[in-house]
Amino acid sequence: MLLLFSVTLFLSCKNSPEDTTPWVNLFDGKSLEGWHQLGGEAKYTVKDGAIVGTTVHNTPNSFLTTDKSYSDFILELSFKVDPSMNSGIQIRSNSFPHYKEGRVHGYQVEIDPSERAWSAGVYDEARRGWLTTLDNNPEAQKAFKQNDWNHYRIEAIGDTIKTWINGVPATHLIDEKTASGFISLQVHSIKPDMTEGTEIIWKDIKIITDNVAKYAQKTPLKPTITKNQLTVDEAKKGWKLLWDGETTNGWKGAKLDKFPEQGWEIKDGVLSVLSSGGGEARNGGDIVTTELYGDFELSLDFKVTPGANSGIKYYVDTEINKGEGSSIGLEYQILDDDLHPDAKLGNHEGSRTVSSLYDLIKADVNKPINPVGEWNTAYISSKNNHVEHWLNGVKVLEYERKSDDYRKLVSESKYAKWNKFGELDKGQILLQDHGDLVSFKNIKIRAFNN
Secondary structure, three states: OHHHHHHHHHHHHHHOOOOOOOOEEOOOOOOOOOEEEEEOOOEEEEEOOEEEEEOOOOOOOEEEEEOOOEOOEEEEEEEEEOOOOOEEEEEEEEOOOOOHHHOOEEEEEEEOOOOOOOOOOEEEEOOOEEEEOOOOOHHHHHHOOOOOOEEEEEEEEOOEEEEEEOOEEEEEEEOOOOOOEEEEEEEOOOOOOOOOOOEEEEEEEEEEOOOHHHHOOOOOOOOEEOOOOOOHHHHHOOOEEOOOOOOOOOEEEOOOOOOOOOOEEEEOOEEEEOOOOOOOOOOOOOEEEOOOEOEEEEEEEEEEOOOOEEEEEEEEEOOOOOOOOOOEEEEEEEEOOOOOHHHHOOOOOOOOOOOOEOOOEOOOOOOOOOOOOOOEEEEEEEEOOEEEEEEOOEEEEEEEOOOHHHHHHHHOOHHHHOOOOOOOOOEEEEEOOOOOOEEEEEEEEEEEOO
């Protein structure tokens, strides 16, 4: 009988198909070779073939980070977490000196043993906050095992991120923000009243980077799409879509009673002002919001073509200069600094470069601009006359509207001929047609005291 069992087992193994999945181990089970630490000073050690992260007081979030960056991949790993902790797996994340002094930022697949049970949801660390939660996925919430090993599968392919917890589909996210970055194991900071020395343990960390689509799995979950939509945290904080991604609702021509019939295009969730063939000629003209705004925060993504010029104007009065081509207002400049001659012009040298306050204040020369053809994020904040321009998460200038210094700058500029230029209490937001192809998406606003 024993001989028969052995022969049967041998034949069974011989006939089993060989697993040719091209997994690569990210952790050798013995050392932290291929990893380095960023952020805080939590302790990372290797014990019994696993990585152990241990909390310490008085330090920010800590990240054990891969030396390599990854774009498209499938990642699997197992972890065990103390019930009192919060943690996560960073993917497509980065650390740049210009961004919050090197703070790690990017997608985080949450590890959440709390009653909230959002494990395997996707959080945008140090940027936009929650992108997908598990509020509408009770099966995934129930799949987490307290005080036991849990298994994650994470697929990041193109603009799509999918996660599974213990084999249960958890999230399906479509987001275009970041295409590549490192992978990190997070030990979250702890409050003073929390116990130091609590642990989270990771093991069996492996990745596929070759022919990734071949090994991708289907998910029954409806995707969460962030393009031209509010994130979970934006909605909670009072942000509104300024453009819905599909129609011209809320916008009109700056010199018209309706949206221009030509010169602007809406396609695949992108709003573009079309090229008119060079020079100062315009096809459709500037467009403005139908609403007026006082104090506000504005965020949008923009993309320029070679040599292009455009701008975002605020506190716009379309009645001033009505007989001429352009509406008057403060302008966040959009420009290809390398090819457009305006980059070397301006009342103050450099005050017409990208993200500058056009013709008045030059943006920081160390601003983090992405290349022509790639998306950049502009952010403008105006509260109690304190105005800031940001580019890709970095503040590049600030000023006090209506102040003596501001008025002196205006008096020395081409705007001097307009009384109290840029001092409206409320005005429209404007996207400029300067005759060049420039695209916009994710246009959002948070208004105050309007």
